[in-house]
Structures are given as C-alpha cells and as structure tokens.
Amino acid sequence: MDTPYYLIDENRLVENLKKIQTLREKSGTRSVLALKCFSTWTVFDTIRQYMDGTTSSSLYEAKLGYDTFGKEVHAYSVAFSKADIIQLKKYADKIIFNSVAQLKTFYPDVSHLDIGLRLNPQISYSDFDLANPARQYSRLGVIDIQDVWAVSHLIKGVMFHYNCENKDFENFSTLLDMISHTYGELLHQLEWVSLGGGISFTQEDYPLEHFSTKLTAFSTHFNIxxxxEPGEAVIANTTTLVTTVLDIVHNERDIAIIDSSIEAHTLDLLTYQEQAKITGDRHGAHCYQIAGNSCLAGDIFGECCFNVPLRVGDRIIIEDVGGYTMVKTNWFNGVKMPSIVIKRRNGDMNIVKTSGYIDFKNHLSSVSD
Ligand SMILES: Cc1ncc(COP(=O)(O)O)c(C=O)c1O
Incomplete structure (x- = not known):
C-alpha cells in the first residue's frame, strides 16, 4: 500500500468502545462522540453501536453527526450566527450556547429544542495553558452564576468542559465535588449535565469502576x-501513521526524512510541542532524528534509536495519532495527503479515502480543469 496513510485498527477501537459501553451500563452515563477530535465517519457504523450520538463545535460538525451517525445530535459552538441557528434547527436535538447573550438572542428560534448553556467552573485540569478552558480571560462558558440563574428557566441542562487529557481519577473526583458544591442548587433543577471531554478513562490503568461509581453517585444525588463528550478517549491508541523513509542526511547527526510532515499530518504534536511515538526499539544503537518533508526547519517528529541502520524505503510508523490529526490535516507545501485505511475486525483492509493533486488544487480555489 502506498504511504503515507493513517491506519485505524477497528479491533483496538472496539476495546475503547467496550469500556464506554460498560460505563454506560453501570452508571447510566451517556457518551457522545466529540467530532472535533475524530470525524472519520466510515467507522461510525462501529462506534454507533456503543455510543449515544455526537457532539459538535459548529454547524457543519452537527450536520455531519446527523448525516452519518444519527442518534443524539448535540450542537455547541463558541458563537453561532443566525444562519447557523436556522440550519441547526433541522439537525440538533440539543443546542448548547456559550453565553447568556447568545441564549437570549436565539432562544425564540429554538425554544422547541432542548437548550443548554456552557458554564465555566473556573477550575480545570490541563497540562497545557493553550488547551485550558479555565485559563485567564477564557471566553469558554458563563462564569457568573447569577447570570445563569437569570436565564435558568430557559435551559434544561448545562455543559462543563474542564479537563484535558486528565488521567488522574482522584483529581477528576475532587473537581467534580467542587462542581457539585458550587452548582448543586442549579443541578437539582436541571434534566441533564454534560461533563465534557478530556478524561482518559479508556486508558489501560484508569480505575473505571471508581469512575463509574462516582458518576452514578453524582447522577443519583442530583437526579440528573x-x-x-469523549473524543480522545474513543480513539486513543487505535491509529498509526505509516510512512516511508525518502532520504537520510547528516548534520552532526543522522536525520531520516519521511514522506509526511508534522505540520500537515500530525499538527497537534507540533502545536503542543510533543514528541511523536515511533514504533521501534528506542534503545538500539542506530539513532535518527525523524523529520518531515516540508520546508519548515522544525518539521521534526522526534528521535528514535533502532537496532539496525535505517535505509531509504524503510517504513516508519508514528503511533497513536487518531485524535486531532485527520481533522486538522492541511495542504502545506502540497505534501501528499495520507490516505485513510481501516483495518476491519475481520482483518480486511479498506482504503476509505485517497487524495490527489485535484484535491490540493481545489483546496484554495475551485476552478475545474
Ligand atoms: C466542549 C468539548 N467537549 C469535548 C471535547 C473532547 O475532548 P477530548 O477529545 O479531550 O476527550 C472538547 C475538546 O476540546 C471540548 O472542547
């Protein structure tokens, strides 16, 4: 198969999904897939069997959820336009506003739907300020509880998104207690609450039992x-980016250049300055910097030491790149776009997306040949 390509392993996906299903059965918690993280809809037939619907960050994501996933369609946006709202009415079951002003402006258009408001609890877990929803001057959600009370008769639910890659159950538990304490009176009056995404509860060592018990107690206490809204937890450890070494150059060290670009194909790693996880023995004697084929000087995936020297034509596999990658791909430098391949549960390999020169050409101006 021609590289580069993203390879989604459905068996691994199902391992994550089974944990979500267990949580659903034990605690009654519903999970909606965060499309901002993963929108490769050809695997939605599988995901749909274990999840309750989708959540979105824009009109187009909401429409995609409606068209390709079905079940519940939650629509949130940092700011909707009037045109968005008119369209959304056709697709969304729940509309979650980010501010009281937006809620008041659009309520007359959508009062027949299930309306929610995003709250900013001013507490959060995130290793990155860039992704911290409670960072200073955050525009994400309503802060003043008095403002919320003034419109509480218009809403049936609230959404808190306050975690980012939170692997620490004790921390999750403490933050949830703080939310219960601050918003308890309001929660007692509501029908639903979304705790957002950013919780790494499908990781191997996460105490799923405790998580489930905590959520059950919370739900029972508030009768809610x-x-x-998991994204990363659904897709973690399911997807690799398969590439080929195109050249090996030397500048004080050996540098292997692959047929992919961190800027174009795994942008999240660059944004958060994280090293790519590269399949291979890191303790081998033959060490290389693995670099991309764009012109960006810092287009570097990471370091890797192999047991045998690399040669042009060898495969380099970047691990765990399912979330916030395919949704962020771009045509920088006109670098060849990775195909998307699904390894189905029966072992079949399906190429579900290929891109070529015409996609590149039409990306910025649509003129037919
Ligand atoms: C409102 C909201 N919900 C859900 C998510 C999904 O988070 P994750 O992919 O970390 O689970 C995000 C991520 O930014 C978000 O902003």
Whole structure:
C-alpha cells in the first residue's frame, strides 16, 4: 500500500468502545462522540453501536453527526450566527450556547429544542495553558452564576468542559465535588449535565469502576442525566501513521526524512510541542532524528534509536495519532495527503479515502480543469 496513510485498527477501537459501553451500563452515563477530535465517519457504523450520538463545535460538525451517525445530535459552538441557528434547527436535538447573550438572542428560534448553556467552573485540569478552558480571560462558558440563574428557566441542562487529557481519577473526583458544591442548587433543577471531554478513562490503568461509581453517585444525588463528550478517549491508541523513509542526511547527526510532515499530518504534536511515538526499539544503537518533508526547519517528529541502520524505503510508523490529526490535516507545501485505511475486525483492509493533486488544487480555489 502506498504511504503515507493513517491506519485505524477497528479491533483496538472496539476495546475503547467496550469500556464506554460498560460505563454506560453501570452508571447510566451517556457518551457522545466529540467530532472535533475524530470525524472519520466510515467507522461510525462501529462506534454507533456503543455510543449515544455526537457532539459538535459548529454547524457543519452537527450536520455531519446527523448525516452519518444519527442518534443524539448535540450542537455547541463558541458563537453561532443566525444562519447557523436556522440550519441547526433541522439537525440538533440539543443546542448548547456559550453565553447568556447568545441564549437570549436565539432562544425564540429554538425554544422547541432542548437548550443548554456552557458554564465555566473556573477550575480545570490541563497540562497545557493553550488547551485550558479555565485559563485567564477564557471566553469558554458563563462564569457568573447569577447570570445563569437569570436565564435558568430557559435551559434544561448545562455543559462543563474542564479537563484535558486528565488521567488522574482522584483529581477528576475532587473537581467534580467542587462542581457539585458550587452548582448543586442549579443541578437539582436541571434534566441533564454534560461533563465534557478530556478524561482518559479508556486508558489501560484508569480505575473505571471508581469512575463509574462516582458518576452514578453524582447522577443519583442530583437526579440528573449525565453525559460525557469523549473524543480522545474513543480513539486513543487505535491509529498509526505509516510512512516511508525518502532520504537520510547528516548534520552532526543522522536525520531520516519521511514522506509526511508534522505540520500537515500530525499538527497537534507540533502545536503542543510533543514528541511523536515511533514504533521501534528506542534503545538500539542506530539513532535518527525523524523529520518531515516540508520546508519548515522544525518539521521534526522526534528521535528514535533502532537496532539496525535505517535505509531509504524503510517504513516508519508514528503511533497513536487518531485524535486531532485527520481533522486538522492541511495542504502545506502540497505534501501528499495520507490516505485513510481501516483495518476491519475481520482483518480486511479498506482504503476509505485517497487524495490527489485535484484535491490540493481545489483546496484554495475551485476552478475545474
Ligand atoms: C466542549 C468539548 N467537549 C469535548 C471535547 C473532547 O475532548 P477530548 O477529545 O479531550 O476527550 C472538547 C475538546 O476540546 C471540548 O472542547
């Protein structure tokens, strides 16, 4: 198969999904897939069997959820336009506004739907300020509880998204207690609450039992339907980027150049300055910097030491690149776009997306040949 390509392993996906299903069965918590993280809809037939619907960040994501996933369609945006709202009415079951002003402006258009408001609890877990929803001057959600009370008769639910890659159950538990304490009176009056995404509850060592018990207690106490909006937890450890070494150059060290670009194909790693996980023995004697084929000087995936020297034509596999990658790909430098391949549960390999020169050409101006 021609490289580069993203390879999604459905068996691994199902391992994550089974944990989500267990949580659903044990605690009654519903989970909606965060499309901002993963929108490769050809695997939605599988995901749909284990999840309750989708959540979105824009009109187009909401429409995609409606068209390709079905079940519940939650629509949130940092700011909707009037045109968005008119369209959304056709697709969304729940509309979650980011501000009281937007809620008041559009309520007359959508009062027949299930309306929610995003709150900013001013507490969060995130290793990155860039992704911290409670960072200073955050525009994400309503802060003043008095403002919320003034419109509480218009809403059936609220959404808190306050975690980012939170692997620490004790921390999750403490933050949830703080939310219960601050918003308890409001939660008692509502039908549903979404605790957002950013919780790494499908990781191997995460205490899923405790998580489930905590959510059950929370839901029972407030007599409220709890939702989660996992993105990364659904797709973690399911997807690799398969590439080929095109050249090996030397500048004080050996540098292997692959047929992919961190800027174009795994942008999240660059944004958060994280090293790519590269398949291979890191303790071998033959060490290389693995670099991309764009002109960006810092287009570097990471370091890797192999047991045998690399040669042009060898495969380099970047691990765990399912979330926030395919949704962020771009045509920088006109670098060849990775295909998308699904390894189905029966072992079949399906190429579900290929891109070529015409896609590149039409990306910025649509003129037919
Ligand atoms: C509102 C909201 N919900 C859900 C998510 C999904 O988070 P994750 O992919 O980390 O689970 C995000 C991520 O930014 C978000 O902003």
């Amino acid at each position: 339907q709890v939702y989660l």
